Amino acid sequence: MRIGIGYDVHQLVENRKLILGGVEIPYHLGLLGHSDADVLTHAICDAILGAAALGDIGTHFPDTDDRYAGMDSQCFLRDIVAKVREQNYTIENVDSTVIAQNPKLAPYISQMRNILAKSLGISEGQVSVKATTAESLGIVGEGKAIVAQATVCLSRDELST
Numbered sequence: 001m002r003i004g005i006g007y008d009v010h011q012l013v014e015n016r017k018l019i020l021g022g023v024e025i026p027y028h029l030g031l032l033g034h035s036d037a038d039v040l041t042h043a044i045c046d047a048i049l050g051a052a053a054l055g056d057i058g059t060h061f062p063d064t065d066d067r068y069a070g071m072d073s074q075c076f077l078r079d080i081v082a083k084v085r086e087q088n089y090t091i092e093n094v095d096s097t098v099i100a101q102n103p104k105l106a107p108y109i110s111q112m113r114n115i116l117a118k119s120l121g122i123s124e125g126q127v128s129v130k131a132t133t134a135e136s137l138g139i140v141g142e143g144k145a146i147v148a149q150a151t152v153c154l155s156r157d158e159l160s161t
Contacts, residue, residue, distance in 0.1 A: 002089070004051025006043035006150040012143065020098060020105065020146070021112030021129060022074045022119065027103045031146060034063035038073035039148040040098050040129070044116065045073070045080050047152035048091065052084045077119040089154040091120055095128040096150040101143045105131035 012018075016030025021040040031037035045057045054060075060083075061068045061076050068076075081091065094116070098105055109129050117124040134141035 001092075002051040002053075002154040002156065004047040004049065004152045004154070006046030006048075006050060006152070007148070008039040008042040008046065009140075009145055009147045010037045010039050011139075011145050018103075019073070020108070020148075022072070022115035023108050023111045025103060025105070025108055029143075035061070035068050035071040035076070036073050039146050040096060040112065040150075041073035041077050041116070041119075043148040043150040044094055044096060044120075044152065045076050047094070047150040048077075048080050048084055048154070051152050051154045052087055052089055054080075054083060054087075074115065074119045077116070081120055084154065085121075087156070088158075089156050091122050091126070092153040092155050093122075093126045093128070094120065094150060094152050095130075096148060097130045097132060099132055099134055099140050099147040099149075101133050101136065101141050 010031035012029040013032045018025045018027040018030040019036045019038045112129045113124050113127045117127045139145045
């Protein structure tokens with residue numbers, strides 16, 4: 001078994017879509033970033049890469065590469081899943097938390113789990129997405145940013161390596 005932890009934070013700005021876990025959420029602000037800035041998916045990507053000791057999302061999809069400008073982060077996730085499967089890893093489960101003062105995310109969690117499970121190639125029952133606020137503290141609590149954290153468990157079939 002291998003465990004990985006991922007973390008991401010992006011600033012909230014005007015004139016951007018708010019995408020979390022592959023779901024576009026109606027809100028007057030969106031996340032600033034080179035791709036679609038989906039902090040939840042980015043945290044999951046880093047957790048998977050970390051568990052497999054394959055670096056981080058910035059190594060695989062640098063923000064200096066115009067090919068990734070505005071890209072759907074589910075594409076990153078599917079590519080990373082393929083990389084870890086090439087190493088004979090199986091994703092056992094994903095546990096994640098989005099920390100945002102606003103908007104309220106509860107109505108979108110089921111859809112996020114569904115989209116993430118499809119990109120991960122696992123069942124929805126293996127994907128946990130939770131949401132909380134920052135209790136009005138710090139940049140998240142002031143509504144200036146959204147943070148996501150993720151933990152992933154991988155198993156490896158040693159017989160096939």
